[in-house]
Amino acid sequence: MSLYEWLLFLHVLAAFLLVAGLTAxxxxxLGGDAARRALSAPxxxxxxxxxxxxxxxxxxxxxxxxxxxxxxxxxxxAIVLWLVASGAGGQLQxxxxxxxxxxxxxxxxxxxxxxxxxxxxxxxxxxx
Amino acid sequence: MFxxxxxxGWDLPLLVxxxxxxxxxxxxxxVVAVTAAAMRRGDDAAVLTRLAFRGLLIGVLPGxxxxxxxxxxxxxxxxxxxxxWVGIGYSxxxxxxxxxxxxxxxxxRASRRSAGGAGGSARAVMALSAxxxxxxxVAIWAMTAKPS
Numbered sequence: 001m002s003l004y005e006w007l008l009f010l011h012v013l014a015a016f017l018l019v020a021g022l023t024a025x026x027x028x029x030l031g032g033d034a035a036r037r038a039l040s041a042p043x044x045x046x047x048x049x050x051x052x053x054x055x056x057x058x059x060x061x062x063x064x065x066x067x068x069x070x071x072x073x074x075x076x077x078a079i080v081l082w083l084v085a086s087g088a089g090g091q092l093q094x095x096x097x098x099x100x101x102x103x104x105x106x107x108x109x110x111x112x113x114x115x116x117x118x119x120x121x122x123x124x125x126x127x128x
Numbered sequence: 129m130f131x132x133x134x135x136x137g138w139d140l141p142l143l144v145x146x147x148x149x150x151x152x153x154x155x156x157x158x159v160v161a162v163t164a165a166a167m168r169r170g171d172d173a174a175v176l177t178r179l180a181f182r183g184l185l186i187g188v189l190p191g192x193x194x195x196x197x198x199x200x201x202x203x204x205x206x207x208x209x210x211x212x213w214v215g216i217g218y219s220x221x222x223x224x225x226x227x228x229x230x231x232x233x234x235x236x237r238a239s240r241r242s243a244g245g246a247g248g249s250a251r252a253v254m255a256l257s258a259x260x261x262x263x264x265x266v267a268i269w270a271m272t273a274k275p276s
Contacts, residue, residue: 001273009272016153016268023154023187024161027179034172035179038165039158046157119150123143 007061014053015119021047022115025092029104040096047089055082073127078118085114137205145198148191153264155187156257159235163254174239177250181235184253188228196221216270220263227263231256 001009024043028036062068062075069075088110095104159180166176199217208214231253238249 005273009269012268012272013265016150019150020154020157023151024158027158027162027183031179032175034165034169034175035162037169037172038162038176042157042161116147119147120143123146124139 004061004064007057007064011054011057011061014050014057015122016050017046018050018054019115021045021050022111025089025111026108028096029092029101029108036096044093044096047093051082051086051089055079068128074121074125077126078121081114081118081121085111085118088114138202141198141201141205143198145195145202148194148196148198149264149268150191152188152191152195153261155183155191156261156264159183159188159231159257160254160261163235163250163257166250167254173250177235177253178239180250180253181232181239184228184232184235184257189232192221192225192228196225211274213270213274216275217267220267220270224260224263227256227260231260 021043024039024046028039028043031039058075058078059070062070062072088107092104092107092111095101095107162176162183163180166173166180169176199221202208234249234256235253238247238253241247241249
């Protein structure tokens with residue numbers, strides 16, 4: 001396998017971990033106390049590891065592939081969307097740790113929409 | 129370098145395929161986590177095994193349908209031929225469906241019997257779901273590395 005293939009595989013794998021964390025966060029927010037006790041640790045771990053992996057490997061990929069540049073519009077859009085999702089994710093993590101779920105639905109919605117927009121951006125690569 | 133050179137007409141079916149696969153794997157991870165917790169926490173076992181059943185029914189199965197539908201859509205747009213990575217994708221998808229159906233049946237059974245704690249059915253659901261995650265990890269490798 002070439003370096004590009006390794007990076008792409010690990011980047012996509014990290015994206016799957018991120019979405020697994022998001023799914024677990026969704027069940028955790030919408031489910032009851034038992035779901036919260038069972039899913040808090042794996043949800044946060046998957047979201048954090050997946051998020052960091054997606055960003056780091058995505059930037060490495062952009063540097064590795066000649067036809068991509070870090071200042072391409074679709075890559076800048078991806079980084080902005082990642083920041084939006086991470087910001088909401090950080091607030092949800094705090095809410096989970098403190099056990100206060102008043103705004104958890106809004107935070108989850110922002111995380112979900114930003115992640116979906118990220119996926120659309122990654123597949124369509126507008127302007128690439 | 130499929131990601132770079134694929135035809136534009138594949139973008140929407142690819143989005144559907146990948147989104148379905150992500151929902152499928154994400155729901156499987158939740159099923160593994162809640163069944164593992166059901167075996168550790170006797171008090172919550174009944175709630176968590178029901179949650180695992182619901183996860184399979186309204187997360188994993190719809191995710192599978194969307195993922196498989198997206199794959200067929202891509203194949204109908206343009207011939208992808210029969211390289212090894214396509215074969216790996218089809219075999220993990222089709223073999224995986226059988227395991228998903230078995231796991232869903234076992235989760236239904238476990239959810240009806242979990243009053244006294246998670247039993248062998250819940251353990252089997254967790255093992256099958258973990259096996260599916262590993263198989264789909266191989267499929268993700270095949271789809272990205274595309275061995276010829």
